[in-house]
Amino acid sequence: MPNPEPGRPSTLITVPESFREMPRWWHDVAGRDWLDALPDLVSAQCRRWDLDRDGPVMHGSNALAVPVRRHDQRLVLRLAPPGDDVAGEAAALRIWDGRGTVRLFDVDHADRAMLLERLDGTRTLRSEPLGVAIPIIAGLVGELAVPVPDEVRSTASIARAHTEKFERDWSALDGPTPRTQLDRALELAAERATETVLGRAVDGDLHSDQVLAAERAPWLVVDPVLLRGDPEYDFARVLWDRLDELPDRTDVLGAFETFVAAAGLPDDRARSWIVLRAMSYLLWGIPRGLTWDPPKCRRLLDLFC
Template identity: 30%
Template sequence: MSAPAPGQITAPDWLTHSITAAHPAEAAGWLADLPALVAAQLTRLDLTLDRVLDPGGTLSLVAYVHRNDDLTPAALKVSLRTPATAHEPEALTTWAGRGAVLLLDAHRTPTSGVLLLERLHGEVPLRSLAEPKAMLEATSLLHRLWLPLPDPPGPALPEAALTLPETAPALPEATPLLTEARETATALTASATERFLLHGDFHHGNVLAADRAPWLAIAPRPLVGERAYDLARLALDRADTLVGSPGVPAAVRRRLHQLAEALDVDRDRLRGWTLVRAVDLALTALAANRRPEAELYLEFAGAL
């Protein structure tokens, strides 16, 4: 097989597998069109491709590029357009670099979203820090991202949160937790009073070292809703170390208490959303045939 021509891309295997598992109907066509789309955007923006990041994102190809006029480094992100990714440019525009990667250009096609972003240090995620320091940095950053706006970009939280299926396929032992998660999500969305712009997928892997600031958030899946929903995803970070520690229920309660106190979030609502998001992550992992990961999140949910 001949090598790709300069500027031509090949989708990483991780992206191919993850996008096929998540969106089987759209994956083949989108992946087939991806090289031509990237080439067209390199021309439109007068960029030179440096390299494609591997693995990159689960729904996005990410490439390091530089501007031809002044050699400024940047990152080109091309995503399959889904409800989860559709409002990323609006959220980044709202933040305008405050706590998040800076958006330099945005372009949409019927099936894709194309973002030109400032280049961060992709090899240095917040996960590279020890957990106590990482959590301290993460909570500080979340506090900056949460904006109380009347009509921020993104779908309303009930629309995003109440998507849990009735049953867990191939994992019948999860059914009691799934039932509880559905009931909890319904109760929490019915009683929510906050309307904040949320990141939607905030965890240590989605925070990178930067030159402009110590740490900046990337890859939002923006939502409108209460802060406890966003904080719940952070509570689930490094679940393997927490589940592997002695006294798991006590360790989980301690983490929730510390996070809720650090950001002045109601602890009971944080517990509820953490249950919902743990079950959701378990089902997502199961759909992608990652059963050990699914079982990990279900064990975390059970500890709640």
């Protein structure tokens, strides 16, 4: 590895062991090779974009984030592993253009690198009480609802897929919920599949850990998944992500009512998507050996079916 230029800090990083231990890499040989190559990839990208390292390395479950500077500009270099759709992620961020989301400054598709606005990686919305976090998320749902092209995947198409898969997946697991809950989920999926789709953006992965404190705005979303359609699509994830903080039925229903009121969304449509998302995640998670989240999905189904 070449020495850094005189007067410039080294861009050589050490990949955190906590990142290497993420479940994603357990059966991913290409991913583990990528982890080994990361120090060189970071240094090369810093040279290419004229960046200086500016803080400790951070990570989520998939990507590595390195605080950097370009002259006086504080940024983050994000590198994603093989298989990640960085082109799609960059295109989504360009559509949002900083409206509710982190801002994109540059992208290198070949090396799956993005240069992003610097947010406070030490403070997510999980640090706030749920009673504070839910109205913030509701506000972000509205801010994220920017116009999107018709070719963006719609929530109606996801509901249509549920009508085709729920019965088969439920039967393959010997009926992990009461039959009445499956029937209700199928009924709601058919309704959401045939409703007119709004031409507005939806984040398909919105929860407390994906909302970071920022300078340009109090809170901004990172790693959004671009969809088109129903804005209440992913509120179920907000609930199951912090369901242990809502011990009673009245607590969960109160959180739901706070969200729909703050977001100005239809109560019935929001209930529908909680059922659909909870059933979908339950049927996906059980065969993959998840043990922590399926009981939360069952709890939501018991409350909202």
